[in-house]
Amino acid sequence: MESTKNKGRILALLQYLYKNTDEDHTVTTNELIEILSQAGYTANRKTIKDDIDIIIDTGFDVITVKSSSNSFFFGDRTFELPELKLLVDAVCSSRFISTSKSEQLIQKLSTLTSSNLSPQLIQRIYTKDRIKSTNSQLYYVIDKVTDAIQSGRKIQFRYTEYAADKEKVLRNDGECYINSPYALLWNEDYYYMIGYSEKRKKVITFRVDRMVEVEILNENAFPEPEDFHVVDFIRKVFEMYDGEEETVTLECENTLMKVIIDRFGEEVDTERISQEKFLANVSVSTSKTFYGWIFQFGGQIKIVGPEKVKREYIDMARAAIE
Numbered sequence: 001m002e003s004t005k006n007k008g009r010i011l012a013l014l015q016y017l018y019k020n021t022d023e024d025h026t027v028t029t030n031e032l033i034e035i036l037s038q039a040g041y042t043a044n045r046k047t048i049k050d051d052i053d054i055i056i057d058t059g060f061d062v063i064t065v066k067s068s069s070n071s072f073f074f075g076d077r078t079f080e081l082p083e084l085k086l087l088v089d090a091v092c093s094s095r096f097i098s099t100s101k102s103e104q105l106i107q108k109l110s111t112l113t114s115s116n117l118s119p120q121l122i123q124r125i126y127t128k129d130r131i132k133s134t135n136s137q138l139y140y141v142i143d144k145v146t147d148a149i150q151s152g153r154k155i156q157f158r159y160t161e162y163a164a165d166k167e168k169v170l171r172n173d174g175e176c177y178i179n180s181p182y183a184l185l186w187n188e189d190y191y192y193m194i195g196y197s198e199k200r201k202k203v204i205t206f207r208v209d210r211m212v213e214v215e216i217l218n219e220n221a222f223p224e225p226e227d228f229h230v231v232d233f234i235r236k237v238f239e240m241y242d243g244e245e246e247t248v249t250l251e252c253e254n255t256l257m258k259v260i261i262d263r264f265g266e267e268v269d270t271e272r273i274s275q276e277k278f279l280a281n282v283s284v285s286t287s288k289t290f291y292g293w294i295f296q297f298g299g300q301i302k303i304v305g306p307e308k309v310k311r312e313y314i315d316m317a318r319a320a321i322e
Contacts, residue, residue, distance in 0.1 A: 009041040010051045017055075017062055017074045022114040026071035079112050081120065088121050095189040096138060096209045137212065138191075142184065144214040145193050149181050152221045155195075157214040159206060170212075177206075180221035183230050184208070194233065196222045203228055249304040250280045256300055263293075279304065291316050 016035055021027055027035070029048050036043040043051075052072060056062050061075035079087070091097060091105050110118035141157075148155045156178055159171045181195035182203070191208040203225065252260060253276060260268055260280050269281040284290055291313045294301055303310050 005041065006051075009036060009043060009047070010054055012036060012039050012041060013048075013051050014055050014060065017072060018060075019115050021073040022116060023063075023073055023075070025114065025116045026065055026073045028069045028071045030069055032072070074114065077113065079109075081113055081117055084109055084113055084121055093189060094186075094191075096186075096191040096207075098138065101138065138209055141208055141211050141214050142191070144216060145181050145184060145208070145211075148216045148221070149183070151216070154178055154180050154217040154219045154221050155214055156217055157206075157211045160210045160212055178217070179204075179206070182221075182224055182228075185234060187234075194230065196225070198222060203233060245283065245285050246306065246309055247281060247283050248286070248306070248309055250282060250294075251302045251304050252278055252280055253300045254278060256297065259297075259301075286312065288316060 013032065013036065016032070017027070029045050032048050033043045033045070049070075052062055052064070061077075063073050063075045065071045065073070087109055088106050091102050091109070094102070097105070106121060110121045113121070145155065147153075156176050158174055159177055160168050161171045163169050177197070178199070179193070179195040179197055181193050183194045185192045185194060185205075192205045193208055193211070194203060194205050196202070197204050250260070251273075254272075257270070257278065260270070260282075264280070264282050270278050272278045286309055294303060294313065295317065303313050
């Protein structure tokens with residue numbers, strides 16, 4: 001019985017230190033004796049020292065501040081406060097996480113620091129007026145897709161979109177999509193599933209927040225194509241857009257070098273052609289999205305070649321006003 005009480009006291013002590021102390025909020029030996037007494041445990045200066053030694057030996061970072069009455073605080077944690085702030089901001093800004101789920105996640109993240117610091121995280125909740133997913137089954141979908149990837153199975157699901165009156169409807173009259181999922185990717189505030197579509201005979205992507213009625217099939221997934229590499233696929237589709245792959249020469253104003261490097265990386269092939277401009281040879285998948293990216297710079301980036309890509313861009317711009 002005494003051994004059980006000792007274990008309970010040590011756990012109560014650890015829990016208090018974790019929840020309530022940090023470098024700026026310490027607790028003295030006498031205060032701990034009183035706190036444990038209120039919790040129903042008998043303690044003295046020796047038991048406090050012995051218990052804290054056990055906690056430290058177990059691998060927890062409890063710091064002792066030497067004084068006439070020693071004080072203590074919980075030191076290194078799994079996540080430092082700046083790291084938690086980054087995670088909270090990521091959750092807040094993530095469109096694929098609903099408002100209610102965002103707030104639940106942030107509440108959970110706040111328990112990973114002391115109660116004195118957690119208000120700094122709760123104050124960072126800015127989800128009410130942000131654009132958020134309304135798919136309450138998102139966690140369920142992610143769980144199903146993850147299980148399918150790990151078990152090497154195909155999945156079946158339906159896919160949603162919006163009608164002209166903003167009503168959410170099933171795409172293609174509720175068609176069941178069959179896919180062999182290979183990976184999940186978070187890109188620009190959305191979560192995507194990357195997988196092989198036997199119907200389309202290629203690797204494609206689906207927005208996870210638009211997937212519904214997901215089920216794992218008792219069929220082995222289609223093997224990854226020999227020429228498929230997740231990193232290359234992500235680079236081409238998400239960073240350089242989904243379409244026919246081309247090497248495109250862009251004429252850019254010098255002030256936009258940072259934009260080109262941000263988009264294509266520091267290894268991008270460039271050549272300075274004047275005091276004001278440079279050329280960039282980039283490998284992209286040409287599409288409306290790619291042309292839209294070019295258009296936003298208002299002529300500061302121009303397509304030099306190939307001619308076919310220039311014509312496609314001109315035709316798209318003309319179609320937008322005719």
